Amino acid sequence: DAGVIQSPRHEVTEMGQEVTLRCKPISGHNSLFWYRQTMMRGLELLIYFNNNVPIDDSGMPEDRFSAKMPNASFSTLKIQPSEPRDSAVYFCASLPDRGVASPLHFGNGTRLTVT
Amino acid sequence: SQKIEQNSEALNIQEGKTATLTCNYTNYSPAYLQWYRQDPGRGPVFLLLIRENEKEKRKERLKVTFDTTLKQSLFHITASQPADSATYLCALGGEGGGADGLTFGKGTHLIIQP
Numbered sequence: 001d002a003g004v005i006q007s008p009r010h011e012v013t014e015m016g017q018e019v020t021l022r023c024k025p026i027s028g029h030n031s032l033f034w035y036r037q038t039m040m041r042g043l044e045l046l047i048y049f050n051n052n053v054p055i056d057d058s059g060m061p062e063d064r065f066s067a068k069m070p071n072a073s074f075s076t077l078k079i080q081p082s083e084p085r086d087s088a089v090y091f092c093a094s095l096p097d098r099g100v101a102s103p104l105h106f107g108n109g110t111r112l113t114v115t
Numbered sequence: 116s117q118k119i120e121q122n123s124e125a126l127n128i129q130e131g132k133t134a135t136l137t138c139n140y141t142n143y144s145p146a147y148l149q150w151y152r153q154d155p156g157r158g159p160v161f162l163l164l165i166r167e168n169e170k171e172k173r174k175e176r177l178k179v180t181f182d183t184t185l186k187q188s189l190f191h192i193t194a195s196q197p198a199d200s201a202t203y204l205c206a207l208g209g210e211g212g213g214a215d216g217l218t219f220g221k222g223t224h225l226i227i228q229p
Contacts, residue, residue: 041221042204042219042220043204093158101146101164105161106158107158108157108158109156
């Protein structure tokens with residue numbers, strides 16, 4: 001079990017550029033979550049998918065953010081255009097199912113710095 | 116609005132002592148509560164789950180309590196070791212019995228001093 005795999009681990013970009021973060025969930029997990037972590041706000045849920053369908057995107061901060069899950073083994077989070085306030089660590093997590101209380105399995109995150 | 120509070124300052128504990136971390140919440144009726152450990156540069160790792168109808172859960176040197184009247188969970192590490200140093204996050208979920216994304220506290224940074 002390779003765990004949840006995120007890429008890249010670090011991303012540095014200039015304001016206004018497009019950023020794409022990638023996530024491969026654990027095989028067989030059918031729920032996927034994107035979180036953002038900052039010192040000020042902690043871990044915030046951005047969006048989550050169940051069986052590749054977005055269920056709740058109310059945490060997505062602005063229209064500049066978009067997420068897709070074209071298949072069960074891949075998801076992307078895109079920011080276009082990026083801004084310095086988007087700097088944070090972005091985590092992807094997966095669940096085997098949406099059974100109540102199932103623990104989340106997190107990747108090791110992508111640290112995004114927008115200058 | 117929903118609010119989860121954990122000790123904002125780092126908690127320094129001497130090796131061998133019991134470390135106790137607090138998670139308080141308001142305006143929330145969670146069906147369960149989870150605790151995670153996070154090391155620098157890594158994602159959170161699940162440790163323990165406790166449901167609303169449970170008072171206490173144990174796993175090796177870890178113990179968690181859940182008081183829905185006080186709206187509080189306590190997380191204990193007995194016989195603490197320097198390797199227990201990390202940030203510990205509490206997460207509330209399943210309000211109304213749903214299985215949607217967890218809401219996390221900001222975490223408490225625990226330092227176990229040899």
